[in-house]
Amino acid sequence: MSYQRVKFYQTGTFTVGNRLLDEGDRTVQARTDRSNSLNSGHRACQGCGEALGARYALDAVMRATQNKMVAVNATGCLEVFSSPYPESAWQIPWLHSVFGNAPAVASGVAAALRAKGKTDIRVVAQGGDGATVDIGFGCLSGMFERNDDVLYLCYDNEAYMNTGVQRSGATPARAWTNTTQAVGTEPGNPMGIGKNLPRIAMAHGIPFVATASVADLHDLETKVTKAMSIRGARYIHIHVPCPLGWKSDPAQTIKVARLAVESGLFPLFEAEGGVVSDRTPIRKQVPVEQYLALQGRFKHLFNPRDEEALAAIQAIADRNIHLYALLPTKPAMET
Amino acid sequence: MIEIRIHGRGGQGVVTAAELLAAAAFHDGKVAQAFPSFGSERTGAPVTAFCRIDTKPIRSREPVTHPNVLFIQDSTLLHQVNVFSGLSDQGIVMMNSTRKAEELGLNDWIVQHPEVEIYSFPASDLAEKHLGRSIANVGMVAGFASVTGALTKEAVQYAIQEKFPGKLGALNVQVAAEAFDYVSSHKIGV
Amino acid sequence: MKQQIEGSQAVAQAVALCRPEVMACYPISPQTHIVETLSRKVKAGEIGNCQFLNVESEFGALSVLIGASAMGARSYTATTSQGLLFMAEAVYNAAGLGLPIVMTIANRAIGAPINIWNDHSDSMAMRDAGWLQLFAEDNQEAVDLHIQAFRLAEELSCPVMVCMDGYILTHAFEEVDLPTQEQVDDFLPPFEPVQVLDPQDPVSIGAMVGPEAFTEVRYLAHHKHLQALEAIPRISQAFQDIFQRSSGGLLKQYHTDEAETLLLALGSVNGTIKDAVDDLRTEGWPVGAIQLCSYRPFPSHALRHVAHNAKRVIVIEKDLAVGNGGIVSGEVKLALQGLPTIVDTVIAGLGGRAISKAAVIDIVKAACLEGLEEPHFLDLNWEAINRELTKQAEQRRSGPTPENLLREIGLSSGKAL
Ligand SMILES: Cc1ncc(C[n+]2csc(CCOP(=O)(O)OP(=O)(O)O)c2C)c(N)n1
Ligand code: SF4
Ligand SMILES: [Mg+2]
Numbered sequence: 001m002s003y004q005r006v007k008f009y010q011t012g013t014f015t016v017g018n019r020l021l022d023e024g025d026r027t028v029q030a031r032t033d034r035s036n037s038l039n040s041g042h043r044a045c046q047g048c049g050e051a052l053g054a055r056y057a058l059d060a061v062m063r064a065t066q067n068k069m070v071a072v073n074a075t076g077c078l079e080v081f082s083s084p085y086p087e088s089a090w091q092i093p094w095l096h097s098v099f100g101n102a103p104a105v106a107s108g109v110a111a112a113l114r115a116k117g118k119t120d121i122r123v124v125a126q127g128g129d130g131a132t133v134d135i136g137f138g139c140l141s142g143m144f145e146r147n148d149d150v151l152y153l154c155y156d157n158e159a160y161m162n163t164g165v166q167r168s169g170a171t172p173a174r175a176w177t178n179t180t181q182a183v184g185t186e187p188g189n190p191m192g193i194g195k196n197l198p199r200i201a202m203a204h205g206i207p208f209v210a211t212a213s214v215a216d217l218h219d220l221e222t223k224v225t226k227a228m229s230i231r232g233a234r235y236i237h238i239h240v241p242c243p244l245g246w247k248s249d250p251a252q253t254i255k256v257a258r259l260a261v262e263s264g265l266f267p268l269f270e271a272e273g274g275v276v277s278d279r280t281p282i283r284k285q286v287p288v289e290q291y292l293a294l295q296g297r298f299k300h301l302f303n304p305r306d307e308e309a310l311a312a313i314q315a316i317a318d319r320n321i322h323l324y325a326l327l328p329t330k331p332a333m334e335t
Numbered sequence: 336m337i338e339i340r341i342h343g344r345g346g347q348g349v350v351t352a353a354e355l356l357a358a359a360a361f362h363d364g365k366v367a368q369a370f371p372s373f374g375s376e377r378t379g380a381p382v383t384a385f386c387r388i389d390t391k392p393i394r395s396r397e398p399v400t401h402p403n404v405l406f407i408q409d410s411t412l413l414h415q416v417n418v419f420s421g422l423s424d425q426g427i428v429m430m431n432s433t434r435k436a437e438e439l440g441l442n443d444w445i446v447q448h449p450e451v452e453i454y455s456f457p458a459s460d461l462a463e464k465h466l467g468r469s470i471a472n473v474g475m476v477a478g479f480a481s482v483t484g485a486l487t488k489e490a491v492q493y494a495i496q497e498k499f500p501g502k503l504g505a506l507n508v509q510v511a512a513e514a515f516d517y518v519s520s521h522k523i524g525v
Numbered sequence: 526m527k528q529q530i531e532g533s534q535a536v537a538q539a540v541a542l543c544r545p546e547v548m549a550c551y552p553i554s555p556q557t558h559i560v561e562t563l564s565r566k567v568k569a570g571e572i573g574n575c576q577f578l579n580v581e582s583e584f585g586a587l588s589v590l591i592g593a594s595a596m597g598a599r600s601y602t603a604t605t606s607q608g609l610l611f612m613a614e615a616v617y618n619a620a621g622l623g624l625p626i627v628m629t630i631a632n633r634a635i636g637a638p639i640n641i642w643n644d645h646s647d648s649m650a651m652r653d654a655g656w657l658q659l660f661a662e663d664n665q666e667a668v669d670l671h672i673q674a675f676r677l678a679e680e681l682s683c684p685v686m687v688c689m690d691g692y693i694l695t696h697a698f699e700e701v702d703l704p705t706q707e708q709v710d711d712f713l714p715p716f717e718p719v720q721v722l723d724p725q726d727p728v729s730i731g732a733m734v735g736p737e738a739f740t741e742v743r744y745l746a747h748h749k750h751l752q753a754l755e756a757i758p759r760i761s762q763a764f765q766d767i768f769q770r771s772s773g774g775l776l777k778q779y780h781t782d783e784a785e786t787l788l789l790a791l792g793s794v795n796g797t798i799k800d801a802v803d804d805l806r807t808e809g810w811p812v813g814a815i816q817l818c819s820y821r822p823f824p825s826h827a828l829r830h831v832a833h834n835a836k837r838v839i840v841i842e843k844d845l846a847v848g849n850g851g852i853v854s855g856e857v858k859l860a861l862q863g864l865p866t867i868v869d870t871v872i873a874g875l876g877g878r879a880i881s882k883a884a885v886i887d888i889v890k891a892a893c894l895e896g897l898e899e900p901h902f903l904d905l906n907w908e909a910i911n912r913e914l915t916k917q918a919e920q921r922r923s924g925p926t927p928e929n930l931l932r933e934i935g936l937s938s939g940k941a942l
Contacts, residue, residue: 045378075607075639085638085928086935096639098607100582134581135551135611166552166561167579178561179552179579184568244378354531354698361529361700369698394663394796396693397881 028059028221035062035091037071042089043081047250049214049240049257050078050155054126056214057153057238060221062092064228065122070095070109074102074127074136077162077242078155100135102127103143106150119149122228126153129170130160133195137169144204144233151227151234154197157242165245169195172265173316174309175297177245182300191312198271201235205274208232213239213266215257219280223270239266247296259291264317267324282326288314336389337485338399342418343408343471346378351498352406352472353384358494359476359486360388368393381416388485404479407431408458408471410439424448429479430455431471454482456518465509477511478518488515527702532664532694533558535701536629539668541572542709543627543675545601546716547593549578549586553608554641555691556631560603583608587615587626594624595730597721599675603629605691609647610635613654620655620746622731623720625678625685627671628656632792632843633691634876638927642877643691644843645791648820649852655746657685657753658821659773660791664694664701666818669772672704673760675713680756682719683749688820690793692877704768712767750822757819775824777816780806781831784813786893789832789857790841791817794873794880798841801885812889817853825860832860837867839892841885841903843874850900870900878904909933 028034037058044051061069073079073096082089083096097105106125113121125143127136132154143150159177160166167177167189174188182188201209207230212220220238227234241257243250260266261280265288268280289310292298301309321327339356343349350371357367365388372383385399403423410432412418422428428451432439436453445453458474473495480486491511496504528535537559540548548567550560567577576593580586583604590600604612609630619626630648634640648658659674661667667689674685689695720730734742754775761773779799781787788798795816805812815831815838817824832838838861840854849855851870858868869892874880884903891897912933917923 043380085925086931088928096637098611098636100611137581160552163552163554163557164561166557169581178557179550179564181561181565181568183565184570357698358529366700367529370693371696393699394799395882396690396697396793396796397879400881 028056028063035059035067037062037090037092038082039089039091041087043084044077045242045244045250047241047243047253048077048081049242049253050128050157050161051081052217052253053155053212053214053220053238053240054078054082054153056217056220057126057224057236058092058124060224061122061124061151061228064225065120067092068121069093070121070123072097072102072106072109072123072125074125074131075099075162076128076131076160077157078126078128080162099131101139102131102136103150103152104139106152107139107143107146107148110149114149122151123149124151124153126155128161128168129154129156129158129197130168132156133169133197137195141200141204144201144206144235147206147232149231149233151224151236153224154235154237155240156237157240157245159242159245161242161245170197173313174301174306176247176300177297187300188298191309198235198237198269201237202271202274202276204233206233206235207273208234209237209271209274210235211237211239211266211268213257213261213268214241215239215254215261216268216280219268226270245297247299248294252294256291256294259286259294262286263288263291264321264326265291265313267320267326269324276324279324279326281328282321285317285321285327288317336387336393337404337483338402339386339388339404339406339479340399340402341384341386341406341408341475342412342416343382343406344378344412345380345382347382347408348470348472349382349384349408352408352476353386355472355476355491355494355498356386356388356479356486358497359480359490360386362490362493363487365390366393372398381412402426404483405429406475406479408475410434413439413441419444419448422448422451425450427451427479427483428453429475429482431458431475433457433460452482454478454518456514458514461513461517462507462510465506465513466503473507473510474514477514481515481518488512491515526705527700529698530664530701530703531558531696531698532667532689532701533631533696534562535664535668535703536671536689536695537562537566538703539671540601540627540629541566542704542706543601543672543713544573544599545575546598547576547578547590548601549580549589549593550602551580551583551586551604551608553583553605555633555643555695556603556605556608556629558695559629559631563601583612584615587612587619587628590626591615591619591622591624594619594626594718595622595720595722597716597718597723599679599716600624600626601628602626603631605631606633606635606641606647609651613651616651616656617654618731619684623682623746623749625675625682625716625718627674627678628684628686629671630658630686630688631691631695632688640876641691643693644875644877645688646844646875648686648688649844651686652821652852655683655750656821657681657683657750657757657819659685659687659757659819660817661687661689661694662777662793662795662816662818664689664697664699665770666772667694668701668703669764669768669770670818672709672713673764673773675716676763677753677756677760679714679716679718680760681749681753683746683753688792693793702770708767712764753819753822754824754826757822773818775819775827776831777818778831779814779816781813781815781835783811784835785811786837786839786889787813787815787832787835788839788841788885788889789815789817789853791820791853792843794841794843797880797882798885801882801889804882805886805889810889810893820853823856823860825856828857828860829864832857832866833864835866837869837892839869839871839889839897841871841873841880841888845872845875854900867896869897871897871903872900873903906934 353369357369360367458471459469854870
């Protein structure tokens with residue numbers, strides 16, 4: 001689906017007023033016939049970004065497939081808070097196997113659908129960052145490499161939240177977690193390590209890779225809808241703040257997510273066939289400090305101020321801005 | 336043996352309350368065991384924790400199903416969870432509420448259980464006052480020590496300072512002191 | 526020093542006192558508090574030059590330790606449940622290679638249906654992997670067994686699992702006497718590997734062995750466990766000499782003399798069982814209890830020695846051999862074969878269901894008065910089961926069984942507690 005990005009600067013905020021859009025461009029959630037893949041009454045914490053992201057993403061898939069879909073879920077917060085029997089919050093066929101195999105289970109669902117000639121039914125797999133970048137990484141790479149007809153959604157809250165906040169391969173530099181505590185010579189997660197899964201996905205040359213954030217739900221829906229218009233392996237990496245693990249105010253989840261985008265720490269882009277094909281430019285870059293200061297997991301960087309760490313994190317943001325040409329004035333780096 | 340069951344919600348320091356009780360009892364030279372009711376519950380969901388206090392070794396590992404003391408850290412649970420299940424007829428209920436037991440819709444229950452003592456006091460308000468956070472656990476532990484004499488005031492303070500080092504500990508000791516006096520000076524409950 | 530401390534914290538302290546050199550851990554409930562504490566200690570520089578690796582899976586964790594141990598480093602990890610199964614290939618491999626790794630198992634059920642609570646299905650699934658398996662009754666014993674485990678593992682060059690009940694012990698806050706560094710250093714000598722990757726003296730570790738010698742190699746693995754039958758009590762005694770308390774050993778007895786009925790169990794439920802034995806004895810029932818501390822090696826001779834006069838042994842086990850019944854009870858029967866002793870299997874405590882003293886007392890009386898069907902499932906909700914079976918018989922697409930059952934149980938009790 002081609003779409004035009006709509007800008008609403010007149011309100012002085014970044015709010016995308018749904019009602020100002022043409023009927024057809026409004027979000028799925030704005031429609032009276034919205035599907036509500038994930039019902040209310042689940043057990044997520046207040047302000048859970050993952051719950052929000054999952055509902056928007058799966059509702060968009062439901063709409064794109066006229067409800068002909070199956071979801072496979074890895075173990076993690078989303079699975080645990082949404083599914084306790086007999087109160088499943090899911091309105092779609094949903095399968096949880098174990099923590100590390102969701103991409104392969106989804107490949108199996110897709111294979112069975114091929115075997116039965118039911119290619120109108122589509123498959124989505126989803127998991128947290130731990131399930132995706134760590135324990136399920138091998139299965140995910142296999143699914144990409146075979147180009148199985150699966151959309152994989154990663155809800156990145158940057159740690160293992162379900163087990164009580166331990167670091168994952170996606171935990172950012174210098175963040176506190178229970179296995180990267182704020183002690184020792186380099187408090188928090190060590191600098192300069194971690195896994196950038198969107199780029200690894202791109203390296204597989206799969207048809208569609210995108211990043212998205214709960215800061216821009218319309219963009220998230222649009223990307224999911226686009227992904228569903230394509231066959232083959234697709235990957236969307238969604239940034240979802242977790243108030244519990246990030247030690248942030250549950251009421252500020254969207255703001256935190258937005259600052260991640262506007263600082264350049266979480267670039268929003270799309271890639272087709274392994275090449276970046278679109279990006280969401282930043283109107284005005286905010287210093288990373290504004291983002292970090294809202295989260296208790298970075299508290300040790302401010303008291304006393306750890307100038308070196310702050311500068312290093314700023315450099316990561318600056319590099320992203322350069323790499324993805326997020327500011328109109330800066331040309332893209334060779335990607 | 337004193338068997339205490341604590342009801343609250345995820346994020347309200349329910350497990351900490353049980354640990355403070357056990358730590359204080361240990362400091363008093365008693366034997367104690369505290370453990371949570373092991374859920375994968377997220378913030379806000381009903382949770383339970385247990386504490387046993389005795390003078391001889393405690394071997395049992397079963398959850399406390401017949402408590403002689405109940406802590407209710409969140410009175411909204413009264414009508415959601417069967418908090419009184421198994422409570423001894425001569426039991427003690429420590430309730431965190433600004434309202435009297437009679438005002439919490441418990442009249443019938445009170446009539447049926449004439450020997451149960453209910454102490455309702457605003458433990459979370461006391462914490463709000465000193466800490467700026469309305470977390471009831473410390474006040475509940477101190478209130479329990481005050482009405483029962485099962486734990487000394489010093490032991491409660493010691494346990495608090497051990498659990499929360501530094502300034503937070505000092506502030507919590509103030510919460511405990513006020514709760515201790517509040518409960519003993521207000522003829523609350525029953 | 527005596528402390529009121531969480532089981533996981535106590536175990537982490539004990540492991541730190543053992544001067545581990547490499548740890549690689551992957552979080553999983555209810556093991557997390559152990560590894561979080563150890564990661565903090567390493568990061569804060571409290572365990573010398575110890576390396577703590579945050580890995581991408583349990584398979585990675587144990588594989589890291591296989592490398593570390595083969596390089597001669599004292600190595601430790603902890604896991605449970607799904608995590609233990611995820612590392613299964615490496616679990617067998619570490620034992621096959623004879624690498625003295627110590628691993629805490631915070632025992633937990635295995636899914637599906639996913640369940641984070643305690644039972645013994647996980648370590649039981651690995652019972653034939655070649656690891657020694659020691660079970661702790663309380664947190665004091667959990668601490669003590671870890672210290673003994675390093676010595677045992679390194680003496681025999683065989684990996685050891687220290688099993689402690691998830692949540693029931695890992696999350697219990699109770700009194701534990703933590704030893705001093707001097708005591709531990711006195712007891713635990715530095716690690717002297719029997720095989721090591723050394724450029725000065727190169728050896729190949731892990732090469733292929735064909736039919737001509739495979740059986741002999743396997744026999745030698747078995748032989749190590751036979752040696753362990755002697756080493757475990759000896760090391761437990763050496764421990765007592767230094768630490769002045771008795772912990773571990775092959776099995777422990779409680780009022781077994783003159784007992785006609787013996788309860789036998791592994792792990793923390795032994796506390797509740799002892800309380801039940803006291804109550805039953807007061808009522809005049811000649812009952813005693815055996816705590817199996819070493820499950821691998823299985824102490825058949827010691828058990829036969831203790832139980833040979835009993836009329837009945839009731840095995841209370843937190844696991845299920847689906848399609849057969851008891852796992853432990855089968856081995857108890859084998860140990861007692863030829864004796865007239867009746868061995869009952871009571872499957873209990875699965876997926877964290879509490880085992881109450883009252884239920885233990887009831888089951889002893891029922892067994893002695895009426896006998897038990899084999900195997901017996903403690904506190905089984907037959908009503909819910911029968912309704913589900915009827916439903917399954919009536920309709921082909923009856924749906925996910927666990928969900929149906931929960932609806933049944935919700936309908937039949939409606940209790941929230
Ligand atoms: C093999 C295995 N190892 C460990 C676990 C424990 N475990 C369950 S969920 C989880 C972390 C989930 O993290 P993530 O995928 O980032 O999802 P989140 O909860 O953060 O949304 C872990 C470690 C498990 N279930 N299985
Ligand atoms: S812990 Fe974080 S990810 Fe999990 S439910 Fe709570 S807010 Fe959501
Ligand atoms: Mg995560």
